[in-house]
Amino acid sequence: MSVFKNIIGGQQADGQSVYRNINPSNTNDTVGEYAQGSKADALAAIGAAKAAFAGWSQSGVQQRHEALKKIGDEIIARKDELGRLLSREEGKTLPEGVGEVVRAGQIFQFFAGEALRLAGEKLPSVRAGLDVEITREPLGVVGLITPWNFPIAIPAWKIAPALCYGNTVVFKPAEFVPGSAWALSDIISRAGLPDGVFNLVMGRGSTVGAAFIESKDVAAISFTGSVNTGRSIAAQCIAAQPMKKIQLEMGGKNPLVVLNDADLKTAVECAVNGAFFSTGQRCTASSRLIVTKGIYKEFVAALTERLKGLVVDDALKDGTHIGPVVDQSQLDQDTDYIEVGRKEGAKLAFGGELLRRSNPGFYLSPALFTECSNEMRISREEIFGPVASVIPADNYEDALRLANDTEFGLSAGICTTSLKYSSHFKRHAEAGMVMVNVPTAGVDYHVPFGGRKASSYGPREQGAYAKEFHTTVKTAYTLAQ
Ligand code: NAD
Numbered sequence: 001m002s003v004f005k006n007i008i009g010g011q012q013a014d015g016q017s018v019y020r021n022i023n024p025s026n027t028n029d030t031v032g033e034y035a036q037g038s039k040a041d042a043l044a045a046i047g048a049a050k051a052a053f054a055g056w057s058q059s060g061v062q063q064r065h066e067a068l069k070k071i072g073d074e075i076i077a078r079k080d081e082l083g084r085l086l087s088r089e090e091g092k093t094l095p096e097g098v099g100e101v102v103r104a105g106q107i108f109q110f111f112a113g114e115a116l117r118l119a120g121e122k123l124p125s126v127r128a129g130l131d132v133e134i135t136r137e138p139l140g141v142v143g144l145i146t147p148w149n150f151p152i153a154i155p156a157w158k159i160a161p162a163l164c165y166g167n168t169v170v171f172k173p174a175e176f177v178p179g180s181a182w183a184l185s186d187i188i189s190r191a192g193l194p195d196g197v198f199n200l201v202m203g204r205g206s207t208v209g210a211a212f213i214e215s216k217d218v219a220a221i222s223f224t225g226s227v228n229t230g231r232s233i234a235a236q237c238i239a240a241q242p243m244k245k246i247q248l249e250m251g252g253k254n255p256l257v258v259l260n261d262a263d264l265k266t267a268v269e270c271a272v273n274g275a276f277f278s279t280g281q282r283c284t285a286s287s288r289l290i291v292t293k294g295i296y297k298e299f300v301a302a303l304t305e306r307l308k309g310l311v312v313d314d315a316l317k318d319g320t321h322i323g324p325v326v327d328q329s330q331l332d333q334d335t336d337y338i339e340v341g342r343k344e345g346a347k348l349a350f351g352g353e354l355l356r357r358s359n360p361g362f363y364l365s366p367a368l369f370t371e372c373s374n375e376m377r378i379s380r381e382e383i384f385g386p387v388a389s390v391i392p393a394d395n396y397e398d399a400l401r402l403a404n405d406t407e408f409g410l411s412a413g414i415c416t417t418s419l420k421y422s423s424h425f426k427r428h429a430e431a432g433m434v435m436v437n438v439p440t441a442g443v444d445y446h447v448p449f450g451g452r453k454a455s456s457y458g459p460r461e462q463g464a465y466a467k468e469f470h471t472t473v474k475t476a477y478t479l480a481q
Helices: 039-057 061-077 079-090 094-115 153-164 178-189 205-214 227-239 264-280 293-308 328-344 396-404 419-428 464-470
Strands: 006-008 011-013 017-023 026-036 121-124 130-138 141-145 168-172 198-200 220-224 245-249 255-258 288-292 347-350 367-370 387-393 411-415 433-436 471-479
Touching: 006 039, 006 178, 017 079, 017 178, 026 079, 026 178, 039 130, 039 141, 039 168, 039 198, 039 205, 061 079, 061 094, 061 153, 061 178, 079 094, 079 178, 094 153, 094 464, 141 153, 141 205, 153 168, 153 178, 153 220, 153 464, 168 205, 178 198, 205 227, 220 227, 220 464, 227 245, 255 264, 255 396, 264 293, 264 387, 264 411, 288 293, 288 396, 293 347, 293 367, 293 387, 328 347, 328 367, 328 387, 387 396, 396 419, 411 419, 419 433, 464 471
Parallel strands: 141 168, 141 220, 168 198, 220 245, 255 288, 255 411, 288 387, 367 387, 411 433
Antiparallel strands: 006 011, 006 198, 017 026, 121 130, 130 471, 347 367
């Protein structure tokens, strides 16, 4: 089996070791072998990106537009093949994998358009005879560090704006999912960018990621991953000399409020999709289902019935609704939390069992805990698996209080037919994204993405707002002739 290599300065480069990428639906299946970079590889990539910055930052917007469009078009043209690769290495179902690939392509196409819409401002000065211009400039070399759960979409929504606004890139994907990252990087490396503008270094966070953070030549870090890693990266970037600009997207414990007046079918679909699709491995997953007492019994009964009909199986198989958990360590984390929930006195109303399928894999049935309190660890800590708590609430006001009683603030949803409550919730939910009668997970690519509190730090990602992170503003004064 040939090893997929890093891409540094436009050349394929060996790493210091090799990572075997294993299919979580079938652990006998090796998806591929991928180079694991060393600190020296990371520094070589940073050097290449630094050398390429002068040219790329001054490149014409037509060149950037064409490169980004070419990347987006190729991703979409190869959606079935790339979606299959993604589902095979990460474990989300094939339709979810193909959907994510299409999303990645759309993001590149969107930023191809944004490259042509780079605007500045020209204002009269408050002082006579002067003009003032405000322009945006690229930052320099940006380090992009991504998690395993969206192996192509999250890299896309960091790389596309970075390149669009004239930055050069060093990219480190998550260890578990180098396949999609490599395929994306291969497409980018054939899109006509000058050598060194984009560099891929696969490998460990503590080696490659740490080298990005320590390097004086990296101007900014955009990170998505867990809260602990994010906090440690933030502390290092702020202590660095010079300080680095940072953008952190981290965990969630997202509430879905279901009120007495909700349409039951809509509420159940929002809960199933938000809590369990993509195996619950989404930062925007609805892991807390906060349900008012008048609909509680009916909702739990309908949701349990719906869960009974879901097929947990090989991600690539027709008819699978929920694929496997990504790996053994995440599976252990999920089953540990199921044990914690039991010990805390929550009732395991459905699932939470390890399943055997025709091939060996990390299969877990969706776990629904009822009679939970918002104080239990299963209601407070991010599990990142197919595990949800149903928490009773007295009324809307109590449900809103519970929804906001969390250290996180990424996405918050409500199911109701009341305009009064939905309007109030949109204003008062302490989250970066609010969903009314739609799942807490699932977002558009042309509008801002991000959260509050422990979920996010720094400017928003995606849409036109991405320029807030990927550019720096310059104000120029000119004495008029
Ligand atoms: P993680 O924090 O373990 O790893 C994320 C990335 O950081 C990986 O590439 C990893 O190699 C790297 N890393 C680890 N230690 C590092 C270090 N010391 N220095 C530099 N880089 C380092 O997270 P994960 O397990 O890959 O992803 C799951 C987490 O991501 C969950 O908490 C989830 O909520 C979060 N997530 C958040 C969003 C969002 O947009 N808010 C989206 C997806 C996932």
